[in-house]
Amino acid sequence: MICVLMMASGASWESEALARLTKAGGVVVLKRCVDVDDLLATATSGQADVAVVGLDAPGLDTSSVSHLRRYAVRPVAVAMADVDDLDVRSRAERLGITALVAADDLDSLAEVVSRVDDISDTRVRDGDDLPVAAAVPTDEHRIVAIWGPGGAPGRTTLAVSVAAELARRGSPTVLVDADPYGGGVAQQLGILDEVSGLLSAARLAGAGQLGDRFASTTRAVGDHLSVITGLPRADRWIEVRATHLESVLDRAGDVGNVILDTGFCLEDDPGGDFGARPARNAMTLTALAKADEIVVVGAADPVGLSRLARGLVDLREVTGGAPVRVVVNRMRPGLGWSEREIAGMVEGFSRVCGLHFLPDDQSATDRALIAGRSLVESGDGHLVRALGAVVDAIFPASLDGEAPRRGRVRRRFARL
Known part of the structure; x- marks a missing residue:
C-alpha cells in the first residue's frame, strides 16, 4: 500500500487527482495538505511514501x-503546462523533482505514483538530502569552521x-558569515552592504538558482578573498534553512577554500524538524557537520578557559569525526599559568589535532577594527x-610559493 500526501494549494486539478488516486488499487491518500508547511510537518511523521x-x-x-526526501517521501509534481516544456522541466530539475505529470492529463498519475521510486534520480533516493543541483567541492578545497563557546572569545x-x-x-x-545571532564579518572588514550575502x-x-548566480552573493576583498556577509539582524535567522547553507557551502567549495x-x-x-521553521542553531550545526576541520577558539582567562573546557565536551557530540584544533586567544603573562599548563587542561577534555596560542595585542586589534581591515593587512x-602559524597548520599546502614576508612562529604541542 502506497500512502500519498497531496498539496495542490487550491489548484483546479486537485479534485480530479484525488478521485483518480482514490480509485487506484494499492494507493491511499493519507492527507490533503493546505500548504507547504502542513506538507512538511505531515511528512515528518514517517507514514507517507509519496507527495503529489x-x-x-x-x-x-x-x-x-530535501525535507521530503529526508523522511523518504518521494515527490511527484503536477504541472499546469506541458511537461515537455523546457521551462517546466528546468524548474523541476532545480527543485530536485524528476517525476512530472501534466494537470490536463492525469490518466497516468496513479501509475507514476506507484513507480516513482524507479524513475527518481538515484542521487536523491532513500532519504539522501542532496538536491539534484547541488555541487560537490573539489578535492583541493577545504571547509574550515571557526567555532567557540559564548563570551566573545574571538571567533x-x-x-x-x-x-x-x-x-x-x-x-x-x-x-562565510554563518552566525545565526547576527554577523560581524562585514563590520570587521568595513564592508558597507545593504543586502546580506547570506x-x-x-x-x-x-529557488534552485544559486549555481549560476553565486558570484552575485559575494563581495570581493582583494584579489583572492570573497566574503558572504551575514545576517543584518539576529531575528533574520529564520530565513536561512540548513539545506540553504549546505548549498552555499557546496558552491563556495567550487570557488576555493571556505572559512566559516x-x-x-x-x-x-527538535521543533525545527516539523517543517514550519528552521531551528535557531541549524546554521551552526550544519557548518560543523560540513567542515573538514573545526577550529575552536577560547579566551585565556579563567572564565574563558572554563567555557572552552565545557565547549570541547559538548562539541564531541556534533563533530561527526572532523579533526578539532584549539586556539587559545589573548594569552598574556599576567594570567599566572603557562602554555604547558593550559595544554594539559585541554588534553584532559579532548584529544585535539593541534593547539596554538595567540598573544594578547589589543592595540593591534583595535587599529584593525577602526580601519576596517584584517589584522593581516594592518602590519x-x-x-x-x-x-x-595557525594557517600554516590548517593549510600546509598554502606555504608553497608563499612570499617570505615574516618569520615563522614555532608550532607548539604538536603531540596533542
Missing part, C-alpha cells in the same frame, strides 16, 4: 523537497584573519606571526 504537489505551489523550494576575528592570510598567500578563499544566497538556493564564522550555541531544536607583529 503542485509544481508552482507557493513556498515549494529545494529545501522543501570572528580569527575567522577573518585566517581567511585574509590564506588569501594573501594567493589561495582563492570564501569567507540571505541573498539562501533565497537563490531555495559560526555561532556559539550547539543546542538543537607585522607577534599576533600576526602567530596567526600565520
